[in-house]
Amino acid sequence: MRILILGGDGYLGWPTAMHLSARGHEVAVADNYLRRRLSREQDVEALFPVPNLAQRAKLWQARAGHEIKHYVGDLCEWDFVAQMFSEFRPEAIVHYAEQPSAPYSMLDRRAATLTLHNNLGVTANCIFAVREFCPDAHIVKLGTMGEYGTPNIDIEEGWLEIEHKGRKDKFLFPRQAGSLYHTTKIQDTDLLWFYVRVWGLRVTDLMQGPVYGLWTEENQGDEQLFPFFNYDEIFGTVVNRFIVQAVAGYPLTVYGKGGQTRGYLNIMDTLNCIRLSIENPPKAHELRVFNQFTETFSVNELAERVHDCGKRNGLEVKIESKPNPRKELEEHYYNPAHTGLLELGLEPHFMTEDVLDQLLATVLRYRENINRDAIFRGIKWN
Amino acid sequence: MRILILGGDGYLGWPTAMHLSARGHEVAVADNYLRRRLSREQDVEALFPVPNLAQRAKLWQARAGHEIKHYVGDLCEWDFVAQMFSEFRPEAIVHYAEQPSAPYSMLDRRAATLTLHNNLGVTANCIFAVREFCPDAHIVKLGTMGEYGTPNIDIEEGWLEIEHKGRKDKFLFPRQAGSLYHTTKIQDTDLLWFYVRVWGLRVTDLMQGPVYGLWTEENQGDEQLFPFFNYDEIFGTVVNRFIVQAVAGYPLTVYGKGGQTRGYLNIMDTLNCIRLSIENPPKAHELRVFNQFTETFSVNELAERVHDCGKRNGLEVKIESKPNPRKELEEHYYNPAHTGLLELGLEPHFMTEDVLDQLLATVLRYRENINRDAIFRGIKWN
Numbered sequence A, B: 001m002r003i004l005i006l007g008g009d010g011y012l013g014w015p016t017a018m019h020l021s022a023r024g025h026e027v028a029v030a031d032n033y034l035r036r037r038l039s040r041e042q043d044v045e046a047l048f049p050v051p052n053l054a055q056r057a058k059l060w061q062a063r064a065g066h067e068i069k070h071y072v073g074d075l076c077e078w079d080f081v082a083q084m085f086s087e088f089r090p091e092a093i094v095h096y097a098e099q100p101s102a103p104y105s106m107l108d109r110r111a112a113t114l115t116l117h118n119n120l121g122v123t124a125n126c127i128f129a130v131r132e133f134c135p136d137a138h139i140v141k142l143g144t145m146g147e148y149g150t151p152n153i154d155i156e157e158g159w160l161e162i163e164h165k166g167r168k169d170k171f172l173f174p175r176q177a178g179s180l181y182h183t184t185k186i187q188d189t190d191l192l193w194f195y196v197r198v199w200g201l202r203v204t205d206l207m208q209g210p211v212y213g214l215w216t217e218e219n220q221g222d223e224q225l226f227p228f229f230n231y232d233e234i235f236g237t238v239v240n241r242f243i244v245q246a247v248a249g250y251p252l253t254v255y256g257k258g259g260q261t262r263g264y265l266n267i268m269d270t271l272n273c274i275r276l277s278i279e280n281p282p283k284a285h286e287l288r289v290f291n292q293f294t295e296t297f298s299v300n301e302l303a304e305r306v307h308d309c310g311k312r313n314g315l316e317v318k319i320e321s322k323p324n325p326r327k328e329l330e331e332h333y334y335n336p337a338h339t340g341l342l343e344l345g346l347e348p349h350f351m352t353e354d355v356l357d358q359l360l361a362t363v364l365r366y367r368e369n370i371n372r373d374a375i376f377r378g379i380k381w382n
Helices: A013-022 A034-041 A053-064 A078-088 A109-133 A180-199 A238-248 A267-279 A299-312 A353-365 B013-022 B034-041 B053-064 B078-088 B109-133 B180-199 B238-248 B267-279 B299-312 B353-365
Strands: A002-006 A026-031 A068-072 A092-095 A138-144 A159-164 A167-172 A202-208 A252-255 A261-266 A286-292 A295-298 A319-322 B002-006 B026-031 B068-072 B092-095 B138-144 B159-164 B167-172 B202-208 B252-255 B261-266 B286-292 B295-298 B319-322
Touching: A002 A013, A002 A078, A013 A026, A013 A053, A013 A068, A013 A267, A026 A078, A053 A068, A068 A078, A078 A109, A092 A109, A092 A267, A109 A138, A109 A180, A109 B109, A138 A180, A138 A267, A159 B159, A180 A202, A180 A286, A180 B180, A202 A267, A238 A252, A238 A299, A238 A353, A252 A299, A261 A267, A267 A286, A295 A299, A299 A319, A299 A353, B002 B013, B002 B078, B013 B026, B013 B053, B013 B068, B013 B267, B026 B078, B053 B068, B068 B078, B078 B109, B092 B109, B092 B267, B109 B138, B109 B180, B138 B180, B138 B267, B180 B202, B180 B286, B202 B267, B238 B252, B238 B299, B238 B353, B252 B299, B261 B267, B267 B286, B295 B299, B299 B319, B299 B353
Parallel strands: A002 A026, A002 A092, A026 A068, A092 A138, A138 A202, A202 A286, A252 A319, B002 B026, B002 B092, B026 B068, B092 B138, B138 B202, B202 B286, B252 B319
Antiparallel strands: A159 A167, A261 A295, B159 B167, B261 B295
16 A cells, blocks of 8 residues: 655654555655754754664665655645645555644743644645545544543543433544643644545544654664654653663652553554554544553553663662642543454553563663753643 | 724624723724735625724724724734734733634635634634733633534533543533634634643633624714625625625525524624623633524524515515535534523624614615625535
8 A cells, every 4th residue: 555654754653664664565754854853952852863764765675675755845835745645646644743742832832833833734734635636545643642631531432422411412532631732633633523524534543642662573673773762851752761761860750649640552552553544444434533552551650660670670760759840630530442453453562571671771772872951851831 | 901802803803892992991903804805805895895994993083082902913923913912911802813704714725724824823822922911811712603513412501511431520512513614713712721721811712603783882873884794605694695685686595405503693792792701701710601692593594584574675585495515414403502691691682673674774775786796606515
């Protein structure tokens, strides 16, 4: 299948490109290196440098014998999008191309404005391009579990039947997010759901939890094909960051009570979720939603696991509670469904001791690169 | 109170400015004349020319002895917004500044993009300006009943308590709109609700139905102070358009079965709803939602009323069913609550024979101006 990956330079974008390419799909990636630019501007660059898309494509060609096309440009610019879609004519689009950091979106007005315009602008152009160049193509959109927030009821997969005063209807599950970044993903959902109804688009919205890890089947033995590995407060996801903190002897930063519970998944599972979604597309006129995670943990539980991992590997790891700079519940009910992807055949890679030990061992090799000032900035929500 | 009206040149913006000014408030208006530009570009200009804001402010000063300040510029530009907020320091902001037409938003990709960027850009800048210059100010945002769509359950005022698997929580009432324009208003709500929670803004979201009418207390006897009166498919609301069609001998265009039911209100009621909301502000950290209409009618009922109005006034009015260019239910359940504004003291001006007759009489004086080609364009949703 011809698959176009928007945001193909990112933490998940490039690994997804290799994974789909390895399985025989014809893959192209598009990116404007926004994440690299923002990381540099905020002095929170990744743990090790990664080659650019042209270089990565060459490395992959040499390793796997498959071509990955790359388009470098801003997906908010219609001309760029139109030229690419008319040339590549994708049958499926994976849409990762968003400013992906909650703290960045709360940094200041300019960062908020960039997040809002980039995320909605790319989603809108993606919809318009599908409509114009490949109306039957399947859009696989990365949403986030954070769209749901932490409601006091069970979280279903995207939809909820509501009975009210003796009448019934089915609606999108209520969404109320904890950051502007997460809110733009809700707004993306509004847009996609509208055009699914009106134009009959076929869309899968993957409500993903925080991802961790570095190794995938496709980069075994070749660290030049690693994804970005951010470990900072802004762009680093929590497990990756905690592992780096453990290596750096920097106490694990737990915000407030640490009872914040979320659903997590291994990067290898992300790739399989995307592939399973593409290989089993929804019908036209359907917005299919999956909750994409494999296990739930509280921040305290994660800190304990990383603490124990450090101990197994001869590191003394401290855990430190910080006043919470965010606005979120620190103790709450959390019971989200996540059966859809399992039914499609997902076989989870859980957060075992081996998985954490392997990640720690890899980070240890790059310990000289760690910028301690990147780890905690205390970006305040209020 | 110092009140800033964003979109102060529009159908409702200017009448609101005069109404609040007449009640002793200090009023400023801001607009970039976008609506005028788009009406001209689409050749669907209003029934009669209206003076620009500088001229209207002079006319009002001469009539009422009150100053209305005007700021001309694009509210998507932060510099303009910041300069205005820092100078005027509003205590309340009325936010009408959106591309307000559903058919326009469905016209083509460029119109859709303009709608999305304008509507969300202005709302975001309004929020950021309040945060920076007047954090205690009250934002009165014009939403639309169209955000709810036509669900199969009773529509409450903004909020819904949901019981699911034995647990309960309160959420925004589910929203799923029938056009991109209406969808941008849902996205506005997402944004406002997020910043209400995080920054403690005080916001009233007025879910307004289609407005009709021309006369208000403030323009009696001075037609130079009339609002824009669009009667075309793009910018004209249905009752105003039907009255013009009756005058022009143009059969009333009913889309499909005509069972589409909505809540309507007289322009005088809009002004009172805005004033009552401002004079009774919500608390900080509160997103208050009112459903702003006074009566519900199906399109068939409206057509009948305008038909009868024509007959009373010696006009033969035909009603013609057209294939529906939109994607909407033509027969549906519709039972929206609307008690909040009545409790604040709203005394509705219903759609009586006198009200329709007065509107028809006014339009008759401008009958030579009617551009029959503006009335129906058949802009398709799909």
